[in-house]
Amino acid sequence: MKLAPVSFSNIPLGRPLPFGLHNADGTLLASRGYVFTEREALDTLAAHGTLFVDPQEVRQYRRAMEAQMHAMVNDKNTTLGQIADTQIMAPELMPTAPKTADEYSDPDAPIDWLDMQSRANAMMRDPRSLRFMFRLDKLQRDLSRMLRSNPDTVLFALIHLTASETRFYSATHAMLVCAMCSLAARDVLNWSPELETAMVRACLTMNIGMTELQDQLTQQHDPPTPEQRAVIDQHPERSVSLLRERGVQDDIWLEAIRLHHDATAGPLGGRSPAEQIARLIHRADGFAARLSPRATRPPMAPSAAMHATYFDERKKVDEAGASLIKAVGIYPPGSFVKLASNEVATVVRRGANTLTPRVAVLVNREGMPMLEPAIRDTRVSDHRILSSVNYRDIRVRTDLVRLLALT
Numbered sequence: 001m002k003l004a005p006v007s008f009s010n011i012p013l014g015r016p017l018p019f020g021l022h023n024a025d026g027t028l029l030a031s032r033g034y035v036f037t038e039r040e041a042l043d044t045l046a047a048h049g050t051l052f053v054d055p056q057e058v059r060q061y062r063r064a065m066e067a068q069m070h071a072m073v074n075d076k077n078t079t080l081g082q083i084a085d086t087q088i089m090a091p092e093l094m095p096t097a098p099k100t101a102d103e104y105s106d107p108d109a110p111i112d113w114l115d116m117q118s119r120a121n122a123m124m125r126d127p128r129s130l131r132f133m134f135r136l137d138k139l140q141r142d143l144s145r146m147l148r149s150n151p152d153t154v155l156f157a158l159i160h161l162t163a164s165e166t167r168f169y170s171a172t173h174a175m176l177v178c179a180m181c182s183l184a185a186r187d188v189l190n191w192s193p194e195l196e197t198a199m200v201r202a203c204l205t206m207n208i209g210m211t212e213l214q215d216q217l218t219q220q221h222d223p224p225t226p227e228q229r230a231v232i233d234q235h236p237e238r239s240v241s242l243l244r245e246r247g248v249q250d251d252i253w254l255e256a257i258r259l260h261h262d263a264t265a266g267p268l269g270g271r272s273p274a275e276q277i278a279r280l281i282h283r284a285d286g287f288a289a290r291l292s293p294r295a296t297r298p299p300m301a302p303s304a305a306m307h308a309t310y311f312d313e314r315k316k317v318d319e320a321g322a323s324l325i326k327a328v329g330i331y332p333p334g335s336f337v338k339l340a341s342n343e344v345a346t347v348v349r350r351g352a353n354t355l356t357p358r359v360a361v362l363v364n365r366e367g368m369p370m371l372e373p374a375i376r377d378t379r380v381s382d383h384r385i386l387s388s389v390n391y392r393d394i395r396v397r398t399d400l401v402r403l404l405a406l407t
Contacts, residue, residue, distance in 0.1 A: 003052035019057040024050060032057070050137050113157045113400070116142070120171035120204070124211040127242040140200055143175060147182050152333045152349045153407040154179050159334030160400055162291045163299045163391040166218040170211045173288050178203035180284040181277075183327035184320075189268070189280075195252070199277045202256040206281065209238030221295050236261060256281065265312040267319050276320075283309050283321040293392075301388035302335035329354040333407060336389040341365055341382055344389055346398070348406040351378065355385065360406050362396050369396040373406060 003022055014037060021030040029051070030036075116139075123135035146154050158176040178200055185191040185199055207214055210231050217224065224232060231238075240254045248254065255274035260281045268276045290305035300308075306325050312318035329350045331337055336346050337359060345359035360373035376383040 002055065004055050004058075006051050006053045019053050022052045022054070024052060026052075050134070113161065116175070117161070117168040117171050120175055121168045121211075124171055124174065124205075124208050127205075127208040128245065132246050133248075136201070136204060139175075139204060140197075143178060144182070144200065147179060150407065151179070151183055153404055155183075155328055155350075156333035156348060156407050157400065157404060159291065159302065159332055160398070160403070162288060163293070163302075163334070164398075166215075166293060168215070169218045169292060170207055170214040173214075173285075173292065174204050174207060176288045176291075177206075177281060177284045180287070180324050180328055181280050184280060184284075184323040188323040188326045195273055195277070198250060198252045198256065198273070199280065201250070201253050202260070202277055203281055203284075205243060205253075206239060206257045206260050206285075207235060208242055209235035209240075217294075218292065219295050252277065260285065265314055265316070265318065280320045280323070283318060284324055287324065298390065298392045301390045302332055303330055303388035306330050306332075325354060329357055331355070331357050331385060331388065333357070336362075336391065336394055337378075337385045338387050338389050339376060339378070340384045340386055341376075343376070343383075344394070345376060346373075346403060348375075348403065357385075359383075359385075360403065362394070362398070373403070375406070 003024075003026060006021070014035065016033045016035050017030060018032065020028050020032050022028055119135065120139055123132060123139060126132065129135070143154070158172060158179055161172050162176055181199055181203055182196060185196045191199070213228060213231050217228070236258050239257050243254060243257075252274045255272075256277035259275060259278035262278070264279075268279060271279065287305045287309045290300040290308060291302060293299045309321040310317060310325055312321065329347075331347050331354075333347050333349060336344060338344055339359070339361070342365040343361045344363035345361045347357045348360050349358035351357040356377075356379045359376050359378055361370055361376055362373055364370055378385050
């Protein structure tokens, strides 16, 4: 059966469904004729993700409705009120039916990262919204699509935004953790798609229990108050509770959130799936937090943040942290470096190994800004990387849109 996604807002409330609702696998969730009497019941259905309909069933319904409307219009005894009452809006389908649930975004469409930030922020700040699950589903699909098509662009944008601003901190932080963990799970740890999906959802929702406070703390000069500390300590359980209210029943997803601050050091082997996810998130969470500026401190250089991620709480090599570094590199896209040529560059693509990324020079050896960034191969000895450069030490204006084109 070929299915097409349907808009949540177009599903009738208080009236019989004109066609069945399915999940992405084709499983029938609500049959034709079923009546949703309250919005909460329909929202519970949203826990299954994006809803789909059979286009053939929709076409049959529309033909029947058109025939009925035509007969009523030609019947002089039918009032306008009766005609209006008969019109049940059929869901508006996407122009083309996609093959899978995560393929109905245009892969060639330009990425608006400010829009991504705004959407993620709206989703995280309003977890009780009836649209929450649909916002989460779309954000997850968009990020996954971009990570498959051009992961360097995703890393560059999110690391650049994390280091350069605190607006929408919680949203940007969640997306960066999600991107890093996704690449580590897929390219290094070889996790199953099902486990990766649970991890992505955990990354994007782990802090919905304290989003507003998390944004506030980046601007706060004083240490957290006892009341704020209580919210911080309780936010994993609160996030889980909010998700359960939205109908989420995935135990791995929920347990990973519950444990993401309590994950203990040590190998990933022998842990439950949720514990493995929690440990990976815990290490990426710490890395992303170090990159972000605070009112009380500047951001840490990515290489220094990577060093802290590589070694665990016992100063031993951490399996989860090492997988993250293998996935994104010691000098990840979006970070700044000084070359042996005395030039300052930004990393635009990962390289064949973690130490030799592709870079674009922004400041020449005389210390003057480049009119046009010059690409350098850091495998060449004259252009090898000597050190990281902190974002605060970059004295030239960096245009995110312009630099993204180089990735």
